[in-house]
Amino acid sequence: MQRADFHYELPDELIARYPSEQRSDCRLLCVDGQSGALEHRRFPDLLELLEPGDLLVFNDTRVIPARLHGHKASGGKVEMLLERPLDAHRGLAHIRSSKSPKPGTELIFEGDVHAIVEGRRDALFELRFLGDTPMIALLEKHGHMPLPPYITREDELSDRERYQTVYARRDGAVAAPTAGLHFDQPLLDALADKGINRAFVTLHVGAGTFQPVRVDNILEHHMHSEWIEVTEATCQQVRETLAAGKRVVAVGTTSVRCLESACMKSSDGKIAPYSGDTDIFIYPGYQWRCVDALITNFHLPESTLLMLVSSFVGYDTIMHAYQRAVAERYAFFSYGDAMLLTR
Known part of the structure; x- marks a missing residue:
């Protein structure tokens, strides 16, 4: 078909x-x-x-409130959507930015959340979140609910x-x-x-x-x-x-x-x-x-x-x-x- x-x-x-x-x-x-x-x-x-x-x-x-907005340490805007947790501090994510981040790039998100790009798996990026707080806890506090693209609005608290x-x-x-x-x-x-x-x-x-x-x-x-x-x-x-x-x-x-x-x-x-x-x-x-x-x-x-x-x-x-x-x-x-x- x-x-x-x-x-x-x-x-x-x-x-x-x-x-x-x-x-x-x-x-x-x-x-x-x-x-x-x-x-x-x-x-x-x-x-x-x-x-x-x-x-x-x-x-x-x-x-998971899996979406974070932020910027590279060098200044360019980025948006991250977690695809799959790997462990307490690492995950595979989609990254949207004007230029794909290279391994070693530091990303700074809302709430002063920092992550390092450790590598790439096909279209996904492997991120390591810095600090002692587990990645899921950081997302629960600072992340946005990942509404589908066809809803065409920003997420709200009720979501x-x-x-x-x-x-x-x-x-x-x-x-x-x-x-x-x-x-x-x-x-x-x-x-x-x-x-x-x-x-x-x-x-x-x-x-x-x-x-x-x-x-x-x-x-x-x-x-x-x-x-x-x-x-x-x-x-x-x-x-x-x-x-x-x-x-x-x-x-x-x-x-x-x-x-x-x-x-x-x-x-x-x-x-x-x-x-x-x-x-x-x-x-x-x-x-x-x-x-x-x-x-x-x-x-x-x-x-x-x-x-x-x-x-x-x-x-x-x-x-x-x-x-x-x-x-x-x-x-x-x-x-x-x-x-x-x-x-």
């Missing part, structure tokens, strides 16, 4: 720049992959749409709470697993009271999630790599759910990539514990292994995530659903409305 096959027209005003006042106060477009039927609901309707014994799988990564899921607990992401942003504690409690189970995986979302597909033939696209962890406890919950004839419901494409990677990495194609990198690329024709339903936001035209959801419910079905969502003026992308896709 061609990248252009996944294009759709989106009016700029449908891109959500801010979240709804209440997390769960958003629309939910339900898509039946078997029949192609669409249904317009509200997000709290998950209480009706999910059944006791179904398993919700959440990504518990926590977004520290709203661009973060209520169940986030493991530092490491530079972008939120946005489907999870719609869950507030009252809804989580109500789902649990109904007998809907929950499990957790971890995928530390990298800035590569926003990288466009640049090749025409999607088979030539090389996916970025991200770190994931799927524990034995989660694997056992998935096995028990499937054995009982209930549904495994992934909350977000990051949870999908964790679960399906854990299947692909195993010797028999069934889910097994896995910790490490994944560069799984899911597109039409992919053979699904353990995910039955998917809660997700709307994705960018021509993106790998749009390719993933088209694989899940069918290309024609998803493109029709997106056309209807535009016509019905749904809110798109990270702070926008949600979908429930079933196979």
Whole structure:
């Protein structure tokens, strides 16, 4: 298939720049992959749409305030976006400046935070933050939330709470697993009271999630790599759910990539514990292994995530659903409305 096959027209005003006042106060477009039927609901309707014994799988990564503004010791302006922590004081980062910094260059950021460029790994720079304070603590105090480029505004204090899921607990992401942003504690409690189970995986979302597909033939696209962890406890919950004839419901494409990677990495194609990198690329024709339903936001035209959801419910079905969502003026992308896709 061609990248252009996944294009759709989106009016700029449908891109959500801010979240709804209440997390769960958003629309939910339900898509039946078997029949192609669409249904317009509200997000709290998950209480009706999910059944006791179904398993919700959440990504518990926590977004780091990973962006810093500053300058080189020599004076030139720089902007740093952490991609991946390496240890308590070192990390791989994107650097934006008029001229790429060389090894040994000192960078000075807001809050008198100093870092040294130690080397380069492809497009990323290896930085060592000076002083005794751990890098994550420095970012928590002085960093900015790394809002996606399409939000087109500076981050605000409220984004520290709203661009973060209520169940986030493991530092490491530079972008939120946005489907999870719609869950507030009252809804989580109500789902649990109904007998809907929950499990957790971890995928530390990298800035590569926003990288466009640049090749025409999607088979030539090389996916970025991200770190994931799927524990034995989660694997056992998935096995028990499937054995009982209930549904495994992934909350977000990051949870999908964790679960399906854990299947692909195993010797028999069934889910097994896995910790490490994944560069799984899911597109039409992919053979699904353990995910039955998917809660997700709307994705960018021509993106790998749009390719993933088209694989899940069918290309024609998803493109029709997106056309209807535009016509019905749904809110798109990270702070926008949600979908429930079933196979």
